[in-house]
Amino acid sequence: MSKHPVLLEISDRIATVTLNDPERRNPVTGNDMIAALLETFAKVQADPQVSVMIMTGADPAFCAGGDIKEMNDPxxxxxxxxxxxxxxxxxxVQRLPLALYNMDIPTIAAVNGPAVGAGCDLTMMCDMRIASERAKFGEVFLNLGIIPGDAGSWFLLRRLGHQKAADLTFSGRMVEAEEALELGMVLELVPHEELMARARERAAVIAAKPPRAVRVAKRLMRNAERMDLPDFLNSAAAYQALMHQTEDHHEAVAAFVEKRKPNFTGR
Structure with a gap:
């Protein structure tokens, strides 16, 4: 294995995070993957020059989840x-869902291959998922006599609804890429060789928006998941009042009136 279990590249306001233990299919146990991911997520979250994050795996897999061989280790x-x-x-492992959930930037999982167990859950922790034709998904915990201990059930229910989440959880079956698209597990299915280009294309659309507004919009969506409507409206009003005072908002309005491309600075 490379001494760097997670690779990070930042360019044009886009952070690309790659799980990098390909020989073992990028598991999150039996290596330093969890600690490396947490360190990387914290770095990305704290960088005001980053507006969106893509997470993928080093081929041939996205993430194999827990290392089953380790289950025999006393x-x-x-x-x-x-x-x-x-x-x-x-x-x-439970620090991963908290870190991803609390990220203020949008996250895109570019699923390049099998995403199994905790690997499947890792994709669900992202805001959006784009899949290669080689992608497979499996909520396989019950097959091993265990349950999702990493908040996978929490995310799967919210992404797919109860009935579909129940089917995948209780059957423990693998889902091929085309079915994943039909189920709504992924936003888009693309040829394998086009996956990262397409993920970056979608990320670039987000990165072109006012950086502060992107982060606040993500916070607002997070609030919407847990607030009732009156409290949410208060939150939206407060955030909106702050946005009205930003230089990027003033620049956006000026650019619209002057029929030119805006120049956002993150202020």
């Missing part, structure tokens, strides 16, 4: 006594 989280095992989840 020193692994899978063999610890219950309280210690639960704390290992809290201190480990």
């Amino acid at each position: 020193d692994s989280v899978f063999r610890k006594e219950p309280l210690a095992a639960a704390q290992s989840y809290v201190d480990g």
Whole structure:
């Protein structure tokens, strides 16, 4: 394995994060992947020059989830006594959904191959998913006598609705790329060789928007998931009042009136 389990590239306000343990299909256990992802997400979140993040895997897989071979290791989280095992989840893989959920920038999963178990859940933690024709998805935990311990059920229900999420959870079956599109698991299906170009094309549309407004819009969507309407309207009014005072808003209005392309600065 490369000594860098996660690769980060930032260009044109787009951060591209690549899970980089291809020989083992980019698992999140049995390596330093979780810590590396958390460090990378924090760096991306804190960078005002980033407006959108693409996450993908080094071919041939997106992410194999947990390393099944590690489940036989007596020193692994899978063999610890219950309280210690639960704390290992809290201190480990459960930090990933919190980090992705709390990101103020939009996130796109460019699913280049199999996304299995925690790998499937990792895609669901992103705002949007674009899939290669080689992509496969599997919520396979029950096949191994375990359940999604990484908040996968929380995200799957919200992305697909109860009935579809129940089917995938209880059957533990693999979903091919075309069915994933039909189910609404992915926004778009593209040829494998076009995946990253298409992901960057979609990301570029977002990156061209006013940077602060993009982040506030993401926060507003996050609020909409958990607030009732009166509280949400108060939140929207407060955010909107702030946006009216930004230089980028004034530039957008001026550019519209003057029929020219706006120049956004993030102020």
